[in-house]
Amino acid sequence: MQDFIYCGQTAHVFFGQGSISRLEEAIATVGGTRALLLSTPNQAEQAQALTRGVESIIGVFDGATMHTPVEVTDTALKHIEASEADCLVAFGGGSTIGLAKAIALRTDLPQVAVPTTYAGSEMTPILGQTENGRKTTLKSPKVLPELVIYDVDLTLGLPVGMSGTSGINAIAHAVEGLYAKDTNPVMRMLAAAGIEALAEALPTIARKADDVDARSQALYGAWLCGTVLGSVGMALHHKLCHTLGGTFDLPHAETHTVVLPHALAYNAPAIPDSIDVLRKALKNDDPAQALFVLGRAVNAPASLRELGMPEDGIDKAADQAVENAYWNPRSLERDDLRNLIARAWAGERPAS
Known part of the structure; x- marks a missing residue:
């Protein structure tokens, strides 16, 4: 066997049917008390319906989009400031999780990722952003979500x-x-x-x-x-x-x-x-x-x-x-x- 270096990524996962019901617990686990819910426009209704009653969620930003344009991140940051959020809940696929990462890179806010696709972005310290038609990537532990909720039920409606x-x-x-x-x-x-x-x-x-x-x-x-x-x-x-x-x-x-x-x-x-x-x-x-x-x-x-x-x-x-x-x-x-x-x-x- 060849020599190698192994450096594992920190992972805290709630996996199973109905695990979205543990969202309040997840927010508290990462130290949050005022969470901003992130989604795409298409998933905003579902995200809000499934998180209704979670008292720690104090606002919603539903402008996430493909390739994480920096101008969308800038708009989301204004919502962060206005709401005084201390935590992010990213509900959706790579677009939403990418937005949460971009915000975390700039603010150090903890993230709870709730993936509804199989993209896998929630398990990486990698962020891809687009500016002026060019996409660049970076790698930083600051963008790795602190906790991931894998609820199989949330994927049943995935086309x-x-x-x-x-x-x-x-x-x-x-x-x-x-x-x-x-x-x-x-x-x-x-x-x-x-x-x-x-x-x-x-x-x-x-x-x-x-x-x-x-x-x-x-x-x-x-x-x-x-x-x-x-x-x-x-x-x-x-x-x-x-x-x-x-x-x-x-x-x-x-x-x-x-x-x-x-x-x-x-x-x-x-x-x-x-x-x-x-x-x-x-x-x-x-x-x-x-x-x-x-x-x-x-x-x-x-x-x-x-x-x-x-x-x-x-x-x-x-x-x-x-x-x-x-x-x-x-x-x-x-x-x-x-x-x-x-x-x-x-x-x-x-x-x-």
């Missing part, structure tokens, strides 16, 4: 399409965690378990959205995959998705779903050990093709074109992908990356 793309987004975290520069045996074990759990659960959810066992398995898998994302570095897949999402304003989970099989195929020749793990987890000799097929099984978009990316953006994205050097197990070659992006744009199968 099938969003369930699939959100779950494959989570799988992407673990796939890259397998071959990260700073990976270790603990993270590889969590990654394999998370990938297997989600790959088994997502097609069942696509067929029967209210399957509690499958939903529980998917939420558990998302927790594991999010932990991997928060504990080790990422590579080509995540860098490329951030470039595409920030530059062309593409939906986050859908972009990850489209790009993942292609990014894995690109790196496959350089990561034989990780490919062996993925063969077992996905029960398929060609993991990149298996992930492409999984996308079709959950009725996810197959192409960046479907997500709104213009064809003339392929070259722009390829240029940006090699603009800033970052670690990847295979060297980043502009022409090969352009081919990867072009195949993803067209919805073709990944290159073997």
